[in-house]
Amino acid sequence: MPALALELEVARRIARQAGDLLLQVYATDFSVTNKAGGAGPVTLADERANAFIVGELRKAFPGDGVVAEETEDASDAKRFERCWYVDPLDGTQEFVNRNGEFAVHIGLAVEGRPALGVVYRAVGDVLYSGVVGGQGFVEDPQGRRVLRVSDVADPAALRLVVSRSHRSSATDAVVTRLGITREKESGSVGVKCGLLAEARCDLYVHASDKSYRWDNCAPEAVLRSAGGILTDLAGVPYRYDGSELQNRRGLLACNAAAFDQVLPVVSQVAREAGLLP
Known part of the structure; x- marks a missing residue:
């Protein structure tokens, strides 16, 4: 089995399920509050998805740390060799503006370096995933394709x-x-x-x-x-x-x-x- 294959599979599943939670709130007349200190808007979607992702990661990988945007305690980042970094709703302002440009982020760092990442844009059903040192893919309703940056140098x-x-x-x-x-x-x-x-x-x-x-x-x-x-x-x-x-x-x-x-x-x-x- 390739390195981190299990972690990637689990993260992809959790990201899709969290995306469904976001869309459930997105379809309602949700309210918006502002975080203390001008740290930006937050909605019920942020909080629900945060609780779900953190709970699922802790269940699947009890030996790993988890740091998430809507979870106050971030001490896991210093205490664990493997730590998940979670943004349950990256682009809350876009969510509030209803333009669809928001995503679920689930990343795994090992010894302080990024090792694996899943980014799921629920509107449009676009899922990016990749392991550092391996191959990345994007999946959407048109299929699954290999990710490769451009070679434009100018x-x-x-x-x-x-x-x-x-x-x-x-x-x-x-x-x-x-x-x-x-x-x-x-x-x-x-x-x-x-x-x-x-x-x-x-x-x-x-x-x-x-x-x-x-x-x-x-x-x-x-x-x-x-x-x-x-x-x-x-x-x-x-x-x-x-x-x-x-x-x-x-x-x-x-x-x-x-x-x-x-x-x-x-x-x-x-x-x-x-x-x-």
Whole structure:
């Protein structure tokens, strides 16, 4: 049996079931509350899916840690060699706006590094999954396909996917300096990284400190299984070991062919914006 095959199968099942829970709430006139400290909106869907995923993972893998966005105690990240990072509803603002661009994230980190990821976009029934060092796949109503990032190397030819809800002036500066002319808007870190993994986009820059490890653990594993790269804005991979949970240095996701040319520009913009020292 391939490495992590059982974990991948279980994570895929849980993600689909959690997606069904999200859609049940999505079909209702749900209410929205704001988290303390301006940390964004939260709905009944976030809470229900969070409780379900955490419960299922603990049942299936009692020896593993679990860190989830809507669970206050994140100490498992420091206590376990294997730890699951869960975002039950990545893109809550997109859920609230009812544009379908939200996803379930279930990622497994081993010894602080992403090992496996599942990203499920319930609207449209699109499931991305991959094991780092193995092959990634996307499944949708049209079938199952291998994931592989593009080989576009010219920065000016890159297709940038940008946040629909959180675009910054730093992103505009990256676009100008790289000469990018093609952009696509999308919600959810997972959905954006899925577009890169499918070679439908080539670059994603999140020039902000407002994301957390549960936002990117699963997407990073999927993207890396497709030959892509995800780092902070300085080109340094994030650790998933509990040393910090907030992505204080933003996110850069790119195909491998253009990464070395894109990184210096992105890092310079990030320094000017105060995101890097």
